[in-house]
Structures are given as structure tokens and as C-alpha cells.
Amino acid sequence: MNQTFQPNIKLGIIAGGQLGKMLIQVASKWDVDTFVMDNDDQCPAGAIATGFTLGSMADFDAVYAFGKTVDLLTYEIEHINVAALKKLKSEGLTIFPEPEVLELIQDKGLQKQFFQTHKIPTADFSLFTSADDIRTAVENGLVSLPFVQKLRKGGYDGRGVAVIQSEADLAELLQGPSVIEPMVAIDKEIAVIAARNIQGEVNCFPVVEMVFDAKANLVDKLICPSSVASELAVQADQIAQQLVRSLPLTGLLAVEFFIDKNNQLLVNEIAPRPHNSGHHTIESMMTSQFEQHLRAVLGLPLGSTRMLMPSVMINLLGEPGYSGPVLYEGVPECMAIEGVNMHLYGKKTTRPYRKMGHVTIIAPTLAEALQNAEKVKHYLKVKSC
């Protein structure tokens, strides 16, 4: 008899941001019921999930109680109470990616040690328990300026990262246990999203290249195919596969890399979930990152990561100077351009640099997609009334 697929599984998703919303859009296509827990009842995924639970992902009781209501649990954010996940797992709940992997990834210090143990190329680092300890180490010549400080836990979208250029900047050190890295002379930042399914099959999406907005420290534009040399792209793919196999993890693993001025590939950090750097896959690849995650955790074969068309992805960020109920300017102008795919996350209020949506521009050539992306950036603004 052929294998059967039972869609009437209750899939739990912790957190209901845009990543959860896009995951649900695929689950819905396959008639999989989705249940979301988030601490905001206005969150993007809440309105389209089969069921919604209000609760804090940092809270043991809330996570545990939510887990008891679903058949399979996954997540779209790292900052979750892992003790609750481990207890749920010990009582028989299937959780992908595995809670032990999440526990490691939640802590940038443990991540760096993991890279070191597994001989994954990464920037040098040292660990400190407080800002005072870092100041003392600088005074004693054990840490030299400039350097980058990263809080071991709780950072996202560049919050939790401090670039310390001079002695004066030492006053800006973040409080809490942190990782210190030398400033890498970055030539390019790229990412690879790898997937591993229950059966152990692994594949990766093509390399994407991120271009950063220096002011917001957020990805401004993401291009695929990237401009990196093919040897480096192959190496990045191999490292991503090695990581996903050695954790080992079921689901998606996003791997962020730096390429330094000496053409050295360094892993910056990893995330066990769909990632901002994979949004373009929805329109530009045979399989989207969200579908790939679902295939992986449902025990289905992984989908093809073949590229259909070159793409440029731009994040739609709240314009500086506007806070309050959101208003989108320039939508019809953008929608008139061929290959423009707009995604509005449904966040009701905007604030400066808040991620409110994204646009993926596909075209037969990357040059054309880049040209059209500039037009979209010119027209499309997230403001407030």
C-alpha cells in the first residue's frame, strides 16, 4: 500500500509574527490545522490560524499548557522557555527543531563554542559575564579596540549588538553575559538556508547576498543569485549541510556568513527557523522556505531548491518619523510593475524601522530585478496617518 498523509494534525506554532503567518499560508494549502501562541492578540498570524492562544513564550506554564493542546510543535522565534519544551518532549510531544538544539542556539556563546568544536570557520571570540569585566579586560590589554559585543541571549535584528570603536564607546557597553569578537573587515554578508527532514535528507537553498542599511543595521536588500565566487558558494553550502547534520536538527537552519576582505568565509550565527533572508524563496524558488520547513517536520520528502527566477527582496520598514496606525504609500505604482510581489504582514501600527512587510521582485535577469527594486523603494513608504 502507498504511504498515507493525514492532514488533520494539530500543528502548534510558538509566536505569530510574519514568519508564523507565512508558515500557516502553506499549512492551509495542505489542510493542516494550525494553532498559534503569542503574547499579542493582534499578531500577524493570529487572524489566519485555526486557533489562537494568548500567552508568553518566556513563561513555563504558558508554553507547557499550549504544548499539551497540539500534536506537533514548532516555532518561529528563538526566545522560548526551553525547560517547558523539554518537559513536553519528555512526555511524548514531538517538537521540531529539537529543544536541545534551540537551547544551544539561544545562547550566542554556546553557538560559538559549537562552531569551534566542530571546526566551523567563525570569527575569534571570548566570553564575558559583565560589561565591567570587558572594561577590565580592555584596560589590561586582553581585548583590543575596535570590537563587537553581542549579548549571549535575547538579541534580534541587531538589538543586543554593540560596535565598540573607541574608549569613549566603552560607556555604551551592553549589560549582561556577552560574546566579544574582533571587528571583521566584512566584504559581503551572505546566508544559506538548509533543511533536514525526519528521514535525515538534507538540502540547501542557493546562497543569498544581504545588503545592509547602515543606519538601521537591518537587511536593506537581498539578492539571489549572489555575486560570490562559485567556490565560496559551494563552501557555504557544505558548511550549512555540516551544521544541520552535526547539531542534528529537524526543520530549517538559517546560516549567516561573513566573507571577509581576504575572501575567508566565517559563520556569523545560525537560526533554527524560517529566516528573513529566505523570503524571496516564496516566488523565486521551486519550493519556499516555509513549505520546506513543513515538509521537513511532517516527514515528507524535501522540495526542490531549484531557482525559477532571479530575485531581489526588500524589507518594508516603518519610515523614520512616523509612529501609529499604519498607512502604505505608493502601492498601486509598485503593483503596476511586472514581477512585484508585495507581502504586508498586517501589523496595525508602525514605528521607525519596524518590519511591516517585504517585497520580492522577480525578473528574467537580476539586473532587471534590481532596477525594478529601486522603483519600488522610491514609491513604497510605510507611514502613519
Ligand SMILES: Nc1ncnc2c1ncn2[C@@H]1O[C@H](COP(=O)(O)OP(=O)(O)OP(=O)(O)O)[C@@H](O)[C@H]1O
Ligand atoms: N564581528 C563582527 N564584525 C563586524 N561586523 C559584525 C560582527 N558581528 C556582527 N556584525 C554586524 O552586525 C550585524 C548583526 O549581528 P548579528 O547577526 O550577530 O546580530 P542579530 O541581532 O542576531 O541580528 P539579526 O537578527 O539581524 O540577524 C551583522 O549582520 C553584521 O553586519
Ligand SMILES: [Mg+2]
Ligand atoms: Mg544576524
